[in-house]
Structures are given as structure tokens and as C-alpha cells.
Amino acid sequence: MDLGHARLWRELEDIEREPLEGIRIHIHDGSNLQHMCLILSPISGPFAGHRFHLDVRIPKSYPDHPPRVTMQSMICHPNITSGNVRCDGFDSEYTPAYRLKYLFLQLLCLVS
Numbered sequence: 001m002d003l004g005h006a007r008l009w010r011e012l013e014d015i016e017r018e019p020l021e022g023i024r025i026h027i028h029d030g031s032n033l034q035h036m037c038l039i040l041s042p043i044s045g046p047f048a049g050h051r052f053h054l055d056v057r058i059p060k061s062y063p064d065h066p067p068r069v070t071m072q073s074m075i076c077h078p079n080i081t082s083g084n085v086r087c088d089g090f091d092s093e094y095t096p097a098y099r100l101k102y103l104f105l106q107l108l109c110l111v112s
Contacts, residue, residue: 004062008033011100022112023104034058038069038104045112047075052111054085066094067103079110 012033015025024039038054053072059065069090070083079086089098089106 004060004064005033007063008058008100014099015101015104020101020105020108022108025104034060034062037072038107040104040108040111042108042112047111050111054107063096063098066090066098067100069107075111077111085110 012025012027015023022041022043024041026037026039027033028035028037034057036056036058038056040052040054042048042050051073052075055070055072057068057070059068066089069085069087071080071085072083085107087106087110089103
């Protein structure tokens with residue numbers, strides 16, 4: 001297991017151990033941690049009570065490169081165009097110091 005895969009495994013275990021309110025993760029294939037579904041359920045704001053499904057692709061070069069996130073649910077939002085999500089931490093501002101937990105919280109804040 002390479003270092004990036006080991007880190008990804010630890011981060012997912014951390015999220016499982018201490019779940020984040022409004023965030024659920026579904027791994028499509030237990031042996032392939034690189035592809036998952038993220039379900040966001042904001043508890044406040046204009047989208048409170050809605051559920052948003054996002055496709056998350058973790059590159060093999062993680063954590064050197066950020067995950068690719070695509071919104072699968074319909075939403076009218078200035079930072080989401082044709083499923084492409086523009087959010088701090090997922091573009092030029094990304095650093096390997098960011099953890100998945102932080103990135104997923106950023107996405108939840110985006111729709112809250």
C-alpha cells in the first residue's frame with residue numbers, strides 16, 4: 001500500500017469514527033477507495049432538507065492533487081455549473097495539507 005492510499009484509508013476511517021453531521025459517504029466498491037458518492041444534507045440555509053449527491057474521484061496522486069467532484073443532483077447555484085463544482089480547496093488553492101474531512105465540510109458549507 002503506497003503512502004497516498006494509506007492516508008486515504010486513514011482519513012476515511014477518521015470520518016467513519018467521527019461522522020460529520022449532514023455528510024454521508026458511500027464507497028461504490030469496498031476495494032476501490034478512489035471512487036465514492038458523497039451525500040450532503042444541509043441542516044440550515046436555503047437548501048435545508050435537501051439531499052445532494054456528488055460523485056467523488058480521488059486521483060492516484062492524492063494527496064498531491066485534489067479530488068474531482070461532480071454534482072449529480074440538480075441545483076441552481078453560482079458555484080456549480082453543469083455539475084462542475086467551483087469551491088475553495090478543490091482548485092488552485094488546494095494543498096496536500098487539506099484532509100477529506102475539510103474538503104467535504106467546504107462542500108457542505110457551499111450548499112448551506
